Amino acid sequence: MAIAALTIIAGEPMVPSPQAEPLILDMVHHIPGGVRYETKFENPDVLRDEGYNGKVYFLFDSPTLSINWSAVDPDIFPARSPGRLWVDAKATNFDRALAQCNAAGLRTYAQADLILFPKRLVEKYKMEKTFGNPSDAQTARFLRLMVAQVFDRFPTLDGLVVRIGETYLQDAPYHTGAIQKKTNAVTTVIPLVQLLRDEICVKRSKQLVFRTWLSFDTDLPNYLAVDAAIEPHTNLFFAVKHCEGDFHRGNTFSRVIGMGRHRQIIEVQCAREYEGKGAYPNYIAHGVIEGFEEHLLSTKQTQFNSIGTFARQSPLFAGIWTWSRGGGWDGPYIKNELWCELNAYVMAQWARDPRQSEESVFSRFAQDKLGLKEDDMKKFRRLCLLSADAVLRGKSGIHRELNPWWSRDDGINRPALPADPVVRKRITAQQREAVEMWLEIVRLAGEIHFANSDTADYVKVSSSYGLDLYRIYQAYINLNLAGLNADPEELRDLLKKYDAAWDDYRELLKGHPNCASLYEAHGARFGMGDGLDKVVSELRRKAGTKQQMAAFQ
Numbered sequence: 001m002a003i004a005a006l007t008i009i010a011g012e013p014m015v016p017s018p019q020a021e022p023l024i025l026d027m028v029h030h031i032p033g034g035v036r037y038e039t040k041f042e043n044p045d046v047l048r049d050e051g052y053n054g055k056v057y058f059l060f061d062s063p064t065l066s067i068n069w070s071a072v073d074p075d076i077f078p079a080r081s082p083g084r085l086w087v088d089a090k091a092t093n094f095d096r097a098l099a100q101c102n103a104a105g106l107r108t109y110a111q112a113d114l115i116l117f118p119k120r121l122v123e124k125y126k127m128e129k130t131f132g133n134p135s136d137a138q139t140a141r142f143l144r145l146m147v148a149q150v151f152d153r154f155p156t157l158d159g160l161v162v163r164i165g166e167t168y169l170q171d172a173p174y175h176t177g178a179i180q181k182k183t184n185a186v187t188t189v190i191p192l193v194q195l196l197r198d199e200i201c202v203k204r205s206k207q208l209v210f211r212t213w214l215s216f217d218t219d220l221p222n223y224l225a226v227d228a229a230i231e232p233h234t235n236l237f238f239a240v241k242h243c244e245g246d247f248h249r250g251n252t253f254s255r256v257i258g259m260g261r262h263r264q265i266i267e268v269q270c271a272r273e274y275e276g277k278g279a280y281p282n283y284i285a286h287g288v289i290e291g292f293e294e295h296l297l298s299t300k301q302t303q304f305n306s307i308g309t310f311a312r313q314s315p316l317f318a319g320i321w322t323w324s325r326g327g328g329w330d331g332p333y334i335k336n337e338l339w340c341e342l343n344a345y346v347m348a349q350w351a352r353d354p355r356q357s358e359e360s361v362f363s364r365f366a367q368d369k370l371g372l373k374e375d376d377m378k379k380f381r382r383l384c385l386l387s388a389d390a391v392l393r394g395k396s397g398i399h400r401e402l403n404p405w406w407s408r409d410d411g412i413n414r415p416a417l418p419a420d421p422v423v424r425k426r427i428t429a430q431q432r433e434a435v436e437m438w439l440e441i442v443r444l445a446g447e448i449h450f451a452n453s454d455t456a457d458y459v460k461v462s463s464s465y466g467l468d469l470y471r472i473y474q475a476y477i478n479l480n481l482a483g484l485n486a487d488p489e490e491l492r493d494l495l496k497k498y499d500a501a502w503d504d505y506r507e508l509l510k511g512h513p514n515c516a517s518l519y520e521a522h523g524a525r526f527g528m529g530d531g532l533d534k535v536v537s538e539l540r541r542k543a544g545t546k547q548q549m550a551a552f553q
Contacts, residue, residue: 023237023265023319024351025109026344027056027161029326033170039337041324041344044104050341051348054107056161056321057097060171063157064112066090067149069121072142076120083120083174091153098156109209111161113168114192116177117142132178134192143192147199151206159207160200161239161321164192165214182215185225189216193230201235209265209321211239212256218244220255227260237318241267242288242307243295247327248274249392250400253295258303258310263318266307270343273328274408275391278340279516280466281441281459282391283384285346289358293389294398311354320351329525331410332516336458342384345369371451383444383459386437387466394434394470401427403528407473410517411524412532415480424481431474438467454514461512468505469519475501476532484542491543498536 026047030036040046047055068087069076077084094110101108115132121142122131130136134143151157167177181188193210200208216222217240230236243251247269257264268288271278287293291306304310311317324344325337334340342365349361359381366372366380396404401423406415418424445463450456475498482494502521509515523531 021053022317022351022354023054023107023321024052024348025054025056025107025265025319025321026050026052026324026348027058027111027321027326029323030058030060031326031329032060032168034329037325039325041337041340044101044106048104048106050345051352052106054109054158055101057094057108057110058326059111059113059168061090061094061097062110062112063091063094063150063154064110064114064116064146064160065172065175066094067146067153069118069149071149071152072145073121073124075124076118077174083118086174094154098154102156107158108156109159109161109207110157111163113166113177114162114164115139115143115179116167116172116175117146118174119176120174122176131176132180133187134195135187140191140195143195144199147196147204151200151204157206159209159235160196161209161211162192162196163211163213164188165211183219183222185216185222185229189226190229193226193236197230197233197236201233205235207235207237209237209239211267213239213241213267217241217254217256220259223256224260227262230262232261232263236262237265238262239265239267239321246274247272248396248404249292249388250294250396250398250404252298252300253292253302253305255300255302257307258314258316260316263316265319265321266310266317267321267323268343268347269323269327270347271323271325271327271334271340273326274404275395276466276469277328277332277409277516278325278334278337279332280462280469281339281384281387282466283339283342283387285343285350286358286362286385287388288347289350293392294400297398308354308358311351317354320347322347328409332519334516335514336454336462338455338458339462341369370455372448376448376450379444379448383441383448383463386441386444390434390437390441390466390470393430393437394473397427397430399426402477405528407519408524408527410519411522411527412472412476412519413523413527414529414532414535415477416529417480427477428481431477434470435467435474438463438470442467457512458514461508461515464508465505465515468501468508471501472498472505472519476536479539480535482539484538486542488543491539495536495540495543 028037028039028041044055066087068084077087098108117131122128131139133139164179164182169177196208200206216226240254240257242254244254245251272282275282289306289308295305322344324340345365346361350358363377366377372380396402401418403416406413442463445460479494479498482490509518521533
């Protein structure tokens with residue numbers, strides 16, 4: 001069947017005038033294949049009031065899943081077929097979402113995995129081996145047709161946020177996706193960016209945010225090769241995480257930030273999937289803006305060590321893109337968004353004018369949102385800054401001597417421990433420091449006078465959650481450091497401390513309905529190493545059964 005023609009905008013449009021203000025975007029990253037978060041950050045009015053000027057819709061809300069392809073080939077989603085009903089329902093929902101954002105005065109963007117096509121299209125045009133290659137002529141043709149359909153169907157959409165680092169299909173039953181050689185600048189990245197730049201930025205005067213993660217974000221020569229090959233455009237941005245790899249404390253500040261010619265939007269995760277997801281205090285906005293402790297100490301060569309210096313010194317700063325909620329695959333599941341909102345608010349309000357200090361924005365949140373007076377504001381700031389220090393020491397260490405993948409979502413895995421006894425001693429000391437910091441956080445939480453009693457209670461409960469969890473971490477790390485070569489009596493003593501930490505942690509949930517769901521005694525779904533339960537079972541066998549242990553108490 002011949003492919004029908006689509007409306008094509010001819011000619012080279014006038015280049016839009018430079019952006020008057022930074023893009024300040026937010027996205028809720030729902031768990032693929034899971035129950036969607038119930039969060040106020042899906043409300044455009046809330047985003048506007050927090051300081052954002054745009055919303056990014058999550059992958060499975062994307063208009064790339066909401067077009068019916070009838071203008072190209074009616075056989076892809078035949079009328080009244082299950083697939084057609086599914087995409088049409090998606091389109092109706094997206095129309096409603098766009099209208100809500102427009103009414104709130106927000107710009108609208110949608111994240112999209114590329115390359116993603118209907119299964120029927122790939123099958124009919126025999127593209128099984130080629131559709132993941134943007135250099136393939138037929139693939140490129142259908143990509144152009146897809147972009148045209150998206151903006152013809154949703155003309156008020158301001159732009160697409162494209163990623164190629166991963167492809168999620170959990171909630172896309174009628175589509176398939178792939179990308180070949182995703183880190184290859186010549187065969188994949190450059191051809192795809194050029195195609196999208198042409199179709200989105202040039203032909204339609206819409207905006208393209210191309211995500212660099214897991215593609216050309218950690219290899220500076222590769223990044224610069226892409227940068228040099230693509231002509232800058234006022235509507236083209238590269239999205240870069242503030243640190244290399246995943247959102248881990250201890251990871252190097254991004255070496256590509258501030259490099260090349262293209263304007264950059266910085267990605268920030270507010271409810272960090274490796275650090276509690278908002279279940280306990282974890283204030284990261286200060287470190288992202290003014291420099292994390294480990295970045296300020298680092299000897300690795302980066303142009304900047306904070307996005308504050310980048311924004312104030314480089315014309316390439318184009319704004320921020322926060323994930324107010326989400327990331328990862330499982331719990332903890334929170335019932336109060338205070339800690340997520342604090343990070344999101346400070347990031348959004350600061351980005352409106354990067355010349356202001358992070359502390360001044362933080363103080364506005366404490367005063368306007370929490371009703372704190374001067375002395376209580378000081379205590380609240382101390383609590384929040386301590387939380388960042390405690391997380392670093394308890395998860396990876398100042399010099400990243402623990403791989404932070406050992407705990408993520410609501411699971412805990414066996415940590416990879418260095419052999420050097422000096423380093424092991426330093427790890428033990430930092431675990432102790434982390435718990436001491438959490439003890440101070442709990443004390444401060446009990447001293448601060450919040451205007452709202454629910455907030456006051458949640459600060460206390462979530463601070464105790466952090467203390468109990470990091471006591472578990474400390475006991476678990478010490479058990480692993482002792483290992484199977486330890487004396488059984490030593491193991492029994494360590495296991496008593498470990499069990500006591502778990503008992504306190506579980507009691508917290510029983511007594512407080514606003515407590516987040518707990519970490520579980522198993523490994524994370526996508527963690528590294530054996531799960532906690534398997535590791536501790538091995539150590540219990542070495543130390544003796546619980547009944548035998550009771551005889552020693």
